[in-house]
Amino acid sequence: MTTTAPTARLETVAQLFQAAANAHPDAPCITSGDRTWTYWNVAAQANALAVGLQNLGIESGDRVAVDLPNWPEFVISTLAVAELGAVLVPLNPGYSARELQFMLRNSEAVAAITAEEWGGVDYLQLFETLLVELPDLQYLVTVGEEDLWYDDRIFQFEDLVSSGRGREIEPYEGDPDEDPFAILYTPGTTGAAKGVVLTHRNVVESATATATALGLGPEDRTLCCVPMYHIFGLSAALLTTLATGSSLVLQDAFEADEALELAREHEATVLHGVPTMFVMMLRTLAKDRRPAWLRTGIIAGAPVAEELVRDVRVRLVPDLEIAYGLTETSPTVSITSPGDSEAKRSQTVGRPLPGIELKVLDEDGSELPSESVGELVVRGYNVMQGYFRQPGKTRNVMTEDEFLKTGDLAMLDPEGYLHIVGRSSDVIIRGGYNVHPGEIEAVLRSHPAVHEAAVLGIPNDVLGELICACVVVEEGALITEDELRDFCHDSLADYKVPDLVRFMDVFPEAPTEGARRVELARVVREGAETGSSEPV
Numbered sequence: 133m134t135t136t137a138p139t140a141r142l143e144t145v146a147q148l149f150q151a152a153a154n155a156h157p158d159a160p161c162i163t164s165g166d167r168t169w170t171y172w173n174v175a176a177q178a179n180a181l182a183v184g185l186q187n188l189g190i191e192s193g194d195r196v197a198v199d200l201p202n203w204p205e206f207v208i209s210t211l212a213v214a215e216l217g218a219v220l221v222p223l224n225p226g227y228s229a230r231e232l233q234f235m236l237r238n239s240e241a242v243a244a245i246t247a248e249e250w251g252g253v254d255y256l257q258l259f260e261t262l263l264v265e266l267p268d269l270q271y272l273v274t275v276g277e278e279d280l281w282y283d284d285r286i287f288q289f290e291d292l293v294s295s296g297r298g299r300e301i302e303p304y305e306g307d308p309d310e311d312p313f314a315i316l317y318t319p320g321t322t323g324a325a326k327g328v329v330l331t332h333r334n335v336v337e338s339a340t341a342t343a344t345a346l347g348l349g350p351e352d353r354t355l356c357c358v359p360m361y362h363i364f365g366l367s368a369a370l371l372t373t374l375a376t377g378s379s380l381v382l383q384d385a386f387e388a389d390e391a392l393e394l395a396r397e398h399e400a401t402v403l404h405g406v407p408t409m410f411v412m413m414l415r416t417l418a419k420d421r422r423p424a425w426l427r428t429g430i431i432a433g434a435p436v437a438e439e440l441v442r443d444v445r446v447r448l449v450p451d452l453e454i455a456y457g458l459t460e461t462s463p464t465v466s467i468t469s470p471g472d473s474e475a476k477r478s479q480t481v482g483r484p485l486p487g488i489e490l491k492v493l494d495e496d497g498s499e500l501p502s503e504s505v506g507e508l509v510v511r512g513y514n515v516m517q518g519y520f521r522q523p524g525k526t527r528n529v530m531t532e533d534e535f536l537k538t539g540d541l542a543m544l545d546p547e548g549y550l551h552i553v554g555r556s557s558d559v560i561i562r563g564g565y566n567v568h569p570g571e572i573e574a575v576l577r578s579h580p581a582v583h584e585a586a587v588l589g590i591p592n593d594v595l596g597e598l599i600c601a602c603v604v605v606e607e608g609a610l611i612t613e614d615e616l617r618d619f620c621h622d623s624l625a626d627y628k629v630p631d632l633v634r635f636m637d638v639f640p641e642a643p644t645e646g647a648r649r650v651e652l653a654r655v656v657r658e659g660a661e662t663g664s665s666e667p668v
Contacts, residue, residue, distance in 0.1 A: 144214065144311070159350065164204045174208060203382065207360070207380070248274045314330050316330065326525060338513070356382050364564075395426060400426060460538075467481070490550065509537050510538060540555055583607075585602065590657075604637070616630070
């Protein structure tokens with residue numbers, strides 16, 4: 133299935149922002165806490181930071197990591213990197229030291245912009261260690277209020293901005309169709325994360341088309357609860373805001389009560405989130421406290437229950453739309469519309485954005501007719517350039533005619549609406565994050581007390597799925613659930629740590645790994661129903 137391609141002028145992220153700043157210099161761009169930055173303010177700070185980074189020798193094509201929560205400095209850093217023509221590497225502040233080290237080394241980042249401290253973590257100490265271990269990482273820029281002493285490789289964010297004020301740099305005039313804008317890391321099936329390379333064209337056209345589908349304009353105010361280091365927040369929240377000259381209200385980390393209060397306080401009109409976020413907001417929403425200005429938004433990132441989206445539209449966001457996408461597709465592939473029938477709008481993920489082609493393939497790679505279930509493949513301006521430094525893995529997910537294999541089982545109905553019916557891989561979606569069992573299993577098996585481990589997803593009303601680790605212990609070894617979870621914390625981000633650990637004497641026999649997971653899931657469910665917590 134093909135739809136007409138958008139006709140928007142091709143531009144870089146820096147040009148997209150500059151056009152908005154020129155058109156609306158005094159309009160609010162971002163709000164955080166009790167401060168608001170106009171487009172002119174943001175443009176001035178981003179330009180000054182770009183000058184400061186350039187003075188360090190950072191230039192077009194260099195990778196710059198940004199390891200920050202939803203702070204104004206994330207937005208300013210993103211735009212400064214884009215203005216230089218460098219490549220943004222957004223990182224989750226919740227990553228473990230091992231995960232950070234891998235991504236910084238794999239991306240060959242020459243500089244990192246990070247918090248000094250956040251969420252109880254001393255990032256300055258963490259990155260000082262990484263500077264020694266990573267020869268490509270030359271500079272560290274820290275965001276914080278401490279008056280600390282720094283050496284010639286570590287700079288405070290405000291100091292670097294100040295050093296570049298009043299100076300200009302040559303505008304970056306690259307090729308939006310070929311030049312990378314960002315490398316975003318997505319979990320790998322065997323433990324190693326993959327760096328998804330997205331070009332300026334990928335993200336600008338995707339954000340512009342998504343904004344058009346939602347009917348966004350300069351008067352809109354988007355409450356950004358989804359993290360901007362994730363493609364959902366980066367594209368659907370930040371870049372759609374810049375594409376329309378509207379404003380962005382930042383919440384540094386999601387918390388349901390605070391999100392609703394921010395929406396009321398700032399009269400937010402747009403709210404995006406994964407299903408877990410909306411479940412939590414509905415649970416805390418008082419009947420007389422609905423943020424009255426909320427109009428539209430996107431629910432995506434995990435399977436969406438029909439009852440949930442109907443409830444959200446009645447109680448919170450009247451024109452909430454269901455979307456489907458991947459990091460590899462920048463991310464939006466399809467989205468519902470207010471003009472769709474109630475059934476299509478609640479039971480499908482809509483139709484593809486203009487310019488995006490969809491096919492459903494059989495196991496042998498042949499295209500299936502409508503109403504047939506197979507693997508969904510995607511082609512269009514939104515599809516990634518590839519996985520960074522991994523040409524083999526890139527080839528493995530592309531067909532001969534340049535369609536991206538999504539790994540999702542889907543069906544296209546006769547009217548062109550997309551139905552996602554399952555996953556062809558074992559990925560677990562917990563709270564909107566994709567978690568690959570193989571990564572967690574590898575960590576568990578490295579523990580000397582673990583003989584065998586298998587990880588699977590267990591349905592959960594709030595998070596969508598919980599991570600359950602099934603473990604067979606080495607003969608004679610003693611280990612507790614808390615000890616295994618603490619062990620995982622040392623190597624994995626918090627959202628990848630198993631929620632449950634089930635100890636078993638042996639794993640059930642099965643002809644394949646997939647069949648064994650199905651049988652293990654049955655055993656775990658039966659144990660939950662009987663209330664058994666003993667080894668099976």
